[in-house]
Amino acid sequence: MAYLIPVPEHDFDLIGSTSEPLLDSRLLACKLGVKHRHLLRRIEQHYSDYAALGVMRFESAKPQVLGGRPERFAFLNEDQAMLVLTYTRNTPEIRAMKACLIQAFGEARRALAARNQQYLPSYRHAHQAASQLAEYAQQHGSTTPAQMHHINLEKLVNKTIGIDKGQRASLNTAQLTTLGCCYVLAAESVQHALAAGADHKQAYQAVKAKLAMFKSLFMPASLLEG
Helix, strand or coil: CCEEEEEHHHCEEEEECCCCEEEEHHHHHHHHCCCHHHHHHHHHHCHHHHHCCCCCEEEEECCCCCCCCCEEEEEECHHHHHHHHHCCCCCHHHHHHHHHHHHHHHHHHHHHHHHHHHHHHHHHHHHHHHHHHHHHHHHCCCCCCHHHHHHHHHHHHHHHHCCCCCCHHHCCHHHHHHHHHHHHHHHHHHHHHHHCCCCHHHHHHHHHHHHHHHHHHHCCHHHHHC
């Protein structure tokens, strides 16, 4: 599934895929100050050059006006995006854009690595702990739906790092790493509390206390704000 990787410090928004960050050809055309259809035509004219650098990913966007035609565009990897600039007149502006793109792709790769290597594994670990909590609660007479334990965990983690529901796709590398830490702490707190004989309510309070301590000790306001 594709998702947005904002890189505001380099004035680019890249797209995250399962393996690498990608750049929308429409955004690149806008940065170059050319019409997108002209840029796409140039890419198609040299298709074999671009395909040699990776799989070419063409998509169609819904028309922006009623009765309009879908707009075809391409998702470019870093080498393909740099090739577009290489085939463009080498002005000072283009050279500056090359440097900016290299930095943007570097930051996006770090964000993608943080998501795949830290955030996602810790997310699964924490929700396995939430399932344990739900199972314990039901075994001891609770009528709370199991899903609520997962929802409460998400709300608590979001509150800890200062984000609302739906904002995770825009987190930077440092924030994703912090989010992963929160999940690890939550999972360990649940498991330790239950192993020590606490009930499900006490285990939840242990998670809450642990995350509050983590926030106060290791999360400056600048990190929360991104």
